[in-house]
Amino acid sequence: MTVSELKLTLFREIDSLDKSKLEEVYGVLTNYFNGQNDISEWDELSENQKHGILKAIEEVEDGKGIPNISVLEKFRRKYSNA
Numbered sequence: 001m002t003v004s005e006l007k008l009t010l011f012r013e014i015d016s017l018d019k020s021k022l023e024e025v026y027g028v029l030t031n032y033f034n035g036q037n038d039i040s041e042w043d044e045l046s047e048n049q050k051h052g053i054l055k056a057i058e059e060v061e062d063g064k065g066i067p068n069i070s071v072l073e074k075f076r077r078k079y080s081n082a
C-alpha cells in the first residue's frame with residue numbers, strides 16, 4: 001500500500017465514525033502525536049482497575065455519564081454558602 005493509499009484509507013475510516021468514536025480516536029492520536037502513547041501503564045493496572053476503567057468508558061458511551069459542568073454546579077451550590 002502506498003502512502004497516499006494509506007492516508008486515504010485512514011481518512012475514510014475516520015470520516016465514517018460517529019461522534020463518540022471520533023472523539024476517542026482524536027484522543028488516541030493526540031496522545032500519540034504528543035509522544036504519550038505508552039500502554040505500559042495499562043499493563044501495570046490490576047484486572048479490577050482495568051475492568052473499572054472499561055466499564056466507565058462504556059457507561060459514558062451509553063450516555064450514562066454526568067457532565068462535568070453539572071457536577072461542578074452541584075458542589076458550588078452546596079459549598080458556596082459553607
